[in-house]
Amino acid sequence: MERLKERILRDGRVKEGNIIKVDSFLNHQIDIALLNEIGREFKRLFDGEKITKILTIEASGIAIACITAQYFHVPVVFAKKAASQNIDGDVYTSAIMSFTHGNEYTAILEKRFLTPEDRVLILDDFLATGKAQLGMLDIAGQAGASVAGIGIVIEKGFQGGGDKLRAAGYNLQSLAIIDGMENCTIRFRD
Amino acid sequence: MERLKERILRDGRVKEGNIIKVDSFLNHQIDIALLNEIGREFKRLFDGEKITKILTIEASGIAIACITAQYFHVPVVFAKKAASQNIDGDVYTSAIMSFTHGNEYTAILEKRFLTPEDRVLILDDFLATGKAQLGMLDIAGQAGASVAGIGIVIEKGFQGGGDKLRAAGYNLQSLAIIDGMENCTIRFRD
Numbered sequence: 598m599e600r601l602k603e604r605i606l607r608d609g610r611v612k613e614g615n616i617i618k619v620d621s622f623l624n625h626q627i628d629i630a631l632l633n634e635i636g637r638e639f640k641r642l643f644d645g646e647k648i649t650k651i652l653t654i655e656a657s658g659i660a661i662a663c664i665t666a667q668y669f670h671v672p673v674v675f676a677k678k679a680a681s682q683n684i685d686g687d688v689y690t691s692a693i694m695s696f697t698h699g700n701e702y703t704a705i706l707e708k709r710f711l712t713p714e715d716r717v718l719i720l721d722d723f724l725a726t727g728k729a730q731l732g733m734l735d736i737a738g739q740a741g742a743s744v745a746g747i748g749i750v751i752e753k754g755f756q757g758g759g760d761k762l763r764a765a766g767y768n769l770q771s772l773a774i775i776d777g778m779e780n781c782t783i784r785f786r787d
Numbered sequence: 788m789e790r791l792k793e794r795i796l797r798d799g800r801v802k803e804g805n806i807i808k809v810d811s812f813l814n815h816q817i818d819i820a821l822l823n824e825i826g827r828e829f830k831r832l833f834d835g836e837k838i839t840k841i842l843t844i845e846a847s848g849i850a851i852a853c854i855t856a857q858y859f860h861v862p863v864v865f866a867k868k869a870a871s872q873n874i875d876g877d878v879y880t881s882a883i884m885s886f887t888h889g890n891e892y893t894a895i896l897e898k899r900f901l902t903p904e905d906r907v908l909i910l911d912d913f914l915a916t917g918k919a920q921l922g923m924l925d926i927a928g929q930a931g932a933s934v935a936g937i938g939i940v941i942e943k944g945f946q947g948g949g950d951k952l953r954a955a956g957y958n959l960q961s962l963a964i965i966d967g968m969e970n971c972t973i974r975f976r977d
Binding site: 621626628655656657660663664666670671673675677 | 810817845857861
């Protein structure tokens with residue numbers, strides 16, 4: 598998605614440790630007009646997939662999921678993050694290792710919000726090692742829901758998580774794939 | 788807002804400890820069509836206020852803020868929650884006591900995303916004791932931003948936070964105010 602790539606080049610900031618900060622438009626301050634374009638692009642990419650729900654994980658995934666859901670006319674469900682495995686109630690859980698924060702957390706989703714009748718589109722702002730996406734796939738699998746695909750705004754291609762998901766057969770669509778950030782220069786995959 | 792009240796009566800669940808769960812349509816699973824109605828109602832209530840940014844706090848506030856921002860054509864900024872006061876960088880912080888979780892957290896916002904030129908609309912899903920709203924007002928004050936108003940989806944009127952904010956002169960608009968939940972019966976303020 599060209600306008601997204603231009604925006605990453607203009608406003609993204611490369612930080613030590615292969616971090617790219619896009620918090621002026623994607624995940625701290627949010628440019629809603631850009632998000633609407635992102636939502637329309639996901640609709641184009643996953644049109645005809647008979648999606649019943651959009652699945653994401655708090656916090657910044659919620660923005661993308663809600664704006665995009667308007668184009669699919671389906672509800673959003675978001676997994677919550679908890680520090681502990683000690684969760685009460687009728688919930689699906691999946692342990693996820695966070696690359697950004699260097700800790701493990703548990704993603705939680707109430708069972709009544711995802712069933713075998715559901716066909717989900719998994720959305721998130723970033724994909725790096727793919728741990729958050731694997732956690733959402735795990736939760737969808739526990740629910741018996743089918744997965745129409747995975748939509749990502751920015752994939753850090755050089756961290757390999759995306760290519761592993763593609764090799765596993767998932768329909769993964771990333772709107773921008775960064776293959777390198779050497780010398781603070783962002784290099785996109787064609 | 789009548790349709791919201793009907794939905795609360797139909798799908799809300801009253802729990803021990805004055806808790807009302809609306810997670811089937813507002814803050815775990817999200818009904819986007821309802822959120823669009825909520826967004827249009829906030830636009831009606833705060834129209835003409837020359838709002839430059841919508842300010843909220845993660846996580847469930849993000850959904851309401853992003854959908855509503857489409858009607859105001861302004862960006863969203865959301866404060867992040869952190870467990871510790873030890874925050875690096877050029878940020879505003881405010882300590883907030885959580886009624887729901889019974890712990891204290893720190894709300895954080897990068898300084899470059901809120902300035903004295905901004906006029907913010909503060910949005911959130913719930914208002915109970917008002918601590919989260921006071922935290923956002925504190926951050927807006929630190930930034931020197933002016934506050935056009937506070938929009939809340941569900942106010943728990945019997946916990947008093949909303950009336951304190953009104954008494955302090957804020958333009959607080961809650962789309963549904965619950966004044967009591969005795970015997971699992973929800974009583975709205977007229």
